[in-house]
Amino acid sequence: xxxxxxxARTQRFTLGVPRTFQISPDGTRVTFLRGRDGLDKxxxxxxxxTTNGDTEVIADPRALGADDENLPPExxxxxxxxxxxxxxxVSYTVDSALNRAVFALSGRLFHVDLxxxxxRPRELPATGPVVDPRISPSGDRVAYVxxxxxxxxxxxxxxxxxxxxxxxxxxxxxxTWGLADFVAAEEMNRLRGFWWSPDGASLLATRVDxxxxxxxxxxxxxxxxxxxxxxxxxxxGTENPxxxxxxxxxxxxSDHRAHGGPTPVWVEWDRTALPYVPTAGWTHGPDGTPTxxxxxxxxxxxxxxxxDADPATGRVSKVRTESDDVWVELMPGVPDRTASGALxxxxxxxxxxxxxxxxxxxxxxxxxxxxxxVVDVDGDRVLYxxxxxxxxxxxxxxxxxxxxxxxxxxxxxxxxxxxxGMLSGRLRGDTLVLQHRSMAFTGVRTFVxxxxxTKTHRIDSFAETPVLPDPRVEFWRAGExxxxxxxxxxxWYRKGQSAPLPVLMAPYGGPHAQRVLHAHGAFLGAQxxxxxxxxxxxADGRGTPGIGVDWEQAVHHDLAGPVLEDQVTALExxxxxxxxxxxxxxxxxxWSFGGYLATLAVLRRPDxxxxxxxxxxxxxxxxxxxxxxxxxxxTPHTQPEAYSRSxxxxxxxxxxxxxxxxxxxxxxxxxxxxxxxMSSALLAAGRRHTVxxxxxxxxxxxxxxxxxxxxxxQVGFLKEHLSVD
Numbered sequence: 001x002x003x004x005x006x007x008a009r010t011q012r013f014t015l016g017v018p019r020t021f022q023i024s025p026d027g028t029r030v031t032f033l034r035g036r037d038g039l040d041k042x043x044x045x046x047x048x049x050t051t052n053g054d055t056e057v058i059a060d061p062r063a064l065g066a067d068d069e070n071l072p073p074e075x076x077x078x079x080x081x082x083x084x085x086x087x088x089x090v091s092y093t094v095d096s097a098l099n100r101a102v103f104a105l106s107g108r109l110f111h112v113d114l115x116x117x118x119x120r121p122r123e124l125p126a127t128g129p130v131v132d133p134r135i136s137p138s139g140d141r142v143a144y145v146x147x148x149x150x151x152x153x154x155x156x157x158x159x160x161x162x163x164x165x166x167x168x169x170x171x172x173x174x175x176t177w178g179l180a181d182f183v184a185a186e187e188m189n190r191l192r193g194f195w196w197s198p199d200g201a202s203l204l205a206t207r208v209d210x211x212x213x214x215x216x217x218x219x220x221x222x223x224x225x226x227x228x229x230x231x232x233x234x235x236x237g238t239e240n241p242x243x244x245x246x247x248x249x250x251x252x253x254s255d256h257r258a259h260g261g262p263t264p265v266w267v268e269w270d271r272t273a274l275p276y277v278p279t280a281g282w283t284h285g286p287d288g289t290p291t292x293x294x295x296x297x298x299x300x301x302x303x304x305x306x307x308d309a310d311p312a313t314g315r316v317s318k319v320r321t322e323s324d325d326v327w328v329e330l331m332p333g334v335p336d337r338t339a340s341g342a343l344x345x346x347x348x349x350x351x352x353x354x355x356x357x358x359x360x361x362x363x364x365x366x367x368x369x370x371x372x373x374v375v376d377v378d379g380d381r382v383l384y385x386x387x388x389x390x391x392x393x394x395x396x397x398x399x400x401x402x403x404x405x406x407x408x409x410x411x412x413x414x415x416x417x418x419x420x421g422m423l424s425g426r427l428r429g430d431t432l433v434l435q436h437r438s439m440a441f442t443g444v445r446t447f448v449x450x451x452x453x454t455k456t457h458r459i460d461s462f463a464e465t466p467v468l469p470d471p472r473v474e475f476w477r478a479g480e481x482x483x484x485x486x487x488x489x490x491x492w493y494r495k496g497q498s499a500p501l502p503v504l505m506a507p508y509g510g511p512h513a514q515r516v517l518h519a520h521g522a523f524l525g526a527q528x529x530x531x532x533x534x535x536x537x538x539a540d541g542r543g544t545p546g547i548g549v550d551w552e553q554a555v556h557h558d559l560a561g562p563v564l565e566d567q568v569t570a571l572e573x574x575x576x577x578x579x580x581x582x583x584x585x586x587x588x589x590x591w592s593f594g595g596y597l598a599t600l601a602v603l604r605r606p607d608x609x610x611x612x613x614x615x616x617x618x619x620x621x622x623x624x625x626x627x628x629x630x631x632x633x634x635t636p637h638t639q640p641e642a643y644s645r646s647x648x649x650x651x652x653x654x655x656x657x658x659x660x661x662x663x664x665x666x667x668x669x670x671x672x673x674x675x676x677x678m679s680s681a682l683l684a685a686g687r688r689h690t691v692x693x694x695x696x697x698x699x700x701x702x703x704x705x706x707x708x709x710x711x712x713x714q715v716g717f718l719k720e721h722l723s724v725d
Contacts, residue, residue, distance in 0.1 A: 003468045003528045008707035010038055011085055013521060016462030018046070018435075018446050020091065024098035027431030030448055030459075031058070031101060031114065033089060038464035042066065043088035045101060047114060050431060050448050053457040059103070059112050059121045061088035066105040072129035074145065074179060075107070078191065080668065085702035091132075095139030100155065102135045102142050109133050109144060111155055126153050127164055131179070132192065136200035141250070143167070143178075143194055143203055150178035150194055150205050152250055163253020166261055167203060168246070174211040174232070181208045181241045183234055186669060187627040188278045188330055195281045197290040202311055203248045204267075204280060204292055212239040218672075220665045222695035231668055236622050236629040236643075237636040243277050245294060247311040267292060267309045269316050274298055274305055276627065278330050283308070283337045293319075293335055301327040301631045306335050306345070322347050326553045327631050331355070333374030333384070338402060344377050354548055357384050357400070364400045365407040370546060376427040383410075383427040388418075392484050392546035393475065393518040395422040397434075412436050413447050413456045422519045433459075437519035439473070442466065444521075469531070471523035475516070478539060478573035484516040484546065485570045487578060488526040488536040495580060502585035502722045504534040505571065505601075505609075509541055509563050510593030511552065511632070516540045525711075529589075532715050533724045535581050537574055541566025557642040559621070559632055564600055568608055584610075585722040589714060591615035592670060592699070595662075599648055599678070602657040611721035612659040613714045616667055616699055619674040620647045652681035658721045660690040662710065664697030690717070 007013065016038035022031045030048040035041065036057075045059040066088055071079075079090065092103040094114070102111045107129030112121040126133075126144060133144040140156045153164040168177040178194040185191050194205040210232040217228040234240045246264035256262075274296030285291040285308070292309035306319040319335075320343065322328050331346040338344060338359065345358045355371045356363040359382065369386040372395065376383045380402040387394055396419065397410035412419040412434060421438030432449040446459040469491035478485040493501065506526055508515050515522065515538045526536040540546060542554035542562040554562050567588075575583050588598045588609050595617030601609040621629050621643055622636050633642040644650070663675040675691060682689045692713065694701060701707045718724070 001467055002708075003466060003524075004708040004711040005704070006464060006467055007524065007528075007711075008704035010464050011041075011702070013038070013443065013463050013466060013524070015040060015086070016464070017444050018459050018461060021426045021433045022094045022098060023426060023428035023431050023433065025096070025429055027429040027450060029098055029114065030431070030433060031092075031094060031098065032459065033092070035086075035088070035462065037462045040462075041087040043086050043090060045089050045092055045103065045112070048448060048457070048459055050450055050455065050457060055459065056117070058101070058114060059089060059110070061105055064105055064110060064121060064123075072107045072131055074131045075104070075129070077668075078132065078180075078185065080698055085700075093134045095135050096137040097139065100135060100139040102133045104130045104133050104144070107131075109142065109153070111135070111142065124153055124155065125162055125164065127151060134194070134196065136196050137198055138200045141200065143196065145176075145178040145193070148176035148179070150203065150248075152203075154253060161253065163256065165253060165256045167248050167250065168205055168207070168261075168264065172209065172211065175207065175209045177207055178205050179208060180206070181210070181243060182232065183240065183625055183627040184243070184277065187625065188276070189332065190278060190280075197282050197311070198284065199290055201250060202290070203250055204282065204311070205246055205248065206277065206280070207244045207246060209242040213241050214238050216671065218666055218668050220695055222665070229666075229668075233668070233671070234626045236624060236626055236633070238626065240275060240299075240626055242271075243275070244271070245277065245280060245292070245309075247292065247314065265311060265314045267294070267314045267316060269296055269307055271296070274303070276301075278304070279335065284341065286341060293337070295335065297328070297330075299626075299630065300634070301627075304328040304330070306343075319343065320345060324348070326556050329355075329549075329552070331371070331373055333376075336374065336377040338377060338382070339379040340402075342402070344374060344382055346371055346374065348549065357382065359400075359402060365398045369398070370548060372545070375425060378427050378429070381427065383425065385424065387546055391518075392514075392540070393516050394420060395424070395517075397423050397425055399427070410434070413449065420518055422517060437521060439471070439518050439520055442470075442520050466524055468524060468527055471520060471527045472530070473523055474578070475518075476577065479566075479569040481542070481566065481569070483566050483570050483573075484540040485574065486516045486523070486538045487574055488523055488530045488538070489580070490530045490533065490535075491527075492531075493580065498580070500580055500582035501533065501535040502587065502724055503571065503574075503581050503583060504529055504536045504718060505567060505586065505588040506536050506538050506594075507541070507567055507588070507590055507597055508592070508594045509539075509544065509567065509590070509597040510559070511543050511555070512545060513593070514540055514544050514546045528711070529715060532719065534587075534718075535578075537571060539567055539570035541570065555632055557633060557639060557645070559596075559646040560600055560604075561645065563597060564604060567597070567601065568605060571608065585724075587611045587613070587718045587722050589613040589615075589718065593618065596648070599659065599661075602659055603648060603651045603654050606654075606656040610657055611718055612657065613662065613717060614659060615662045616664065616670045617661065617674060617678075618670050619678045620649050622647070623671060623674055649677060649681050652678065652687060653685040655682060655685070655687040655689065658688070658690070658717075660692060660714070660717045662692045662694065662714070664694045664699060664701065666696055667699045669699040
């Protein structure tokens with residue numbers, strides 16, 4: 001079996017890896033998702049007993065007649081935003097006691113009793129198709145979206161009336177309740193549109209009106225009989241959807257029948273000044289009653305304000321405002337509150353320097369940590385992730401105990417403190433679930449740690465082992481700016497015995513993605529390219545995370561210049577350090593922002609880069625979405641020079657090197673129009689180029705055959721144009 005085939009059929013070795021953990025309050029039970037083996041796309045729901053280490057399947061989609069071909073459009077869109085290519089049970093929610101779980105399969109709603117080992121999932125007679133079902137904290141009801149309406153159904157009705165009822169219905173053609181809009185899901189990491197109150201009595205929900213958003217169409221010419229998909233896409237400088245928040249008192253099914261649906265209590269704030277809603281949810285007020293907690297962000301993203309709101313009246317009050325002259329980064333896991341009501345927040349001290357985790361006004365942990373996000377707030381403990389200042393390729397966890405005042409770095413069983421590699425986890429009660437990735441081993445190791453005792457269990461990963469030599473990687477910091485860099489060499493290369501190698505640069509190079517990580521799995525694709533005869537160079541230049549705020553913000557108003565300059569610097573530094581590189585043959589390959597960077601490289605520096613493969617590239621930033629693009633470039637109206645500096649269409653006449661564009665015709669993130677317009681500009685300029693359109697493919701290929709052959713075609717193109725035998 002070839003590596004491209006194996007990587008494609010295992011979905012990049014993610015199948016069979018345990019994920020999406022939930023922990024019971026007493027720490028004795030852990031639920032998670034995992035396939036039955038490394039090829040199983042029908043993801044199952046599992047339960048792990050921390051008292052004895054037993055693990056069993058709680059829900060198997062095969063036994064429930066799941067059909068991933070029959071998904072509602074809203075669910076397909078939600079999975080695309082998640083980059084979720086698996087099947088079966090891809091998400092689930094649990095009640096606060098971890099006694100019940102709910103999930104959707106093929107638009108049908110199921111619940112399962114987690115305390116009854118002999119029980120099996122039962123279907124609820126919900127109005128289909130069901131999207132994003134979420135169980136109430138008490139476990140007696142489920143809220144979900146169907147047909148753009150927010151609905152609730154009772155679980156505890158036996159075989160009787162489950163009281164399926166509408167809580168909020170669309171009041172216009174382009175209005176939905178309870179769904180995240182495109183930019184919230186794609187760029188803000190807010191994938192939800194409704195939230196249960198802690199007491200389960202009320203729902204907070206978003207009302208999204210897309211009527212002012214420009215309508216674009218995604219078409220697939222391979223199926224001329226099908227109508228194009230209409231997409232409300234808020235491109236840079238155009239109208240965003242109008243997003244509002246409202247609270248609904250759910251009430252009983254009998255109340256609903258007697259008095260009709262609940263009346264919304266509108267949460268009112270200055271939506272003109274702060275139109276974006278990056279986060280929303282509930283917390284407890286000073287008197288212990290539930291209160292709404294949400295953030296509003298300005299369109300220029302220089303202001304982020306935290307509000308709380310009275311659910312009975314909708315009146316809001318400001319809790320905190322974060323501002324930045326460049327932009328305020330949205331950080332995962334915040335805002336939140338501890339059991340004692342203290343605010344957990346991530347901000348910059350006096351609006352400058354690095355980011356810190358704060359509890360009220362007190363910073364947590366060491367100051368020289370690049371904070372990545374808050375992972376969990378459990379009682380008066382805060383678990384957060386970050387990287388040591390001198391190790392941007394490592395991701396560690398810190399646990400702050402507010403009662404003792406101590407913040408300690410989380411240890412990994414069998415490894416100890418300050419582990420090398422990438423650590424993620426969950427915390428509840430006295431139980432930690434830890435996942436460790438490292439250069440020292442293949443795949444992912446999962447540990448369940450009971451902190452009050454000595455018990456530690458492993459949850460196995462069923463992922464396949466790559467049919468590939470272990471990555472041969474050299475790490476260093478390149479140039480005066482100390483750019484995190486990695487050079488991947490063929491396993492068979494021997495210094496002095498082999499000819500110098502052509503270089504393949506494989507960057508992402510842009511915001512929100514880091515490639516130089518101390519994890520075996522981060523370099524599998526690079527190692528395969530290296531085995532084909534390349535020295536693969538990866539560099540995380542300015543704009544990428546992991547270094548610091550100034551590093552990230554160096555691309556403000558220019559997504560091209562600093563990014564390309566750092567790739568050239570990394571190559572020049574590598575050539576000085578390693579005498580095995582043939583810099584007369586340098587290719588560059590990347591996807592999404594990496595595809596943009598690959599195109600940029602051969603257009604502006606043909607003296608350095610000699611061939612490129614650009615996958616799903618952004619070519620003209622005016623065609624990309626508001627929240628991402630305007631964060632870095634402003635609007636096309638206010639900052640036309642920034643768009644000119646960063647966009648590539650006007651430079652088509654400068655192409656002197658071979659380039660292959662690869663793009664999915666069904667891509668609703670970076671639309672095929674980017675590649676189409678670039679191809680037309682190159683054709684008008686008489687510049688030779690190659691375009692590989694992928695029928696039915698969205699932003700990244702998921703079909704194993706397409707994914708496998710795509711790798712082979714890319715390496716073939718690069719070998720041909722870089723004269724690789």
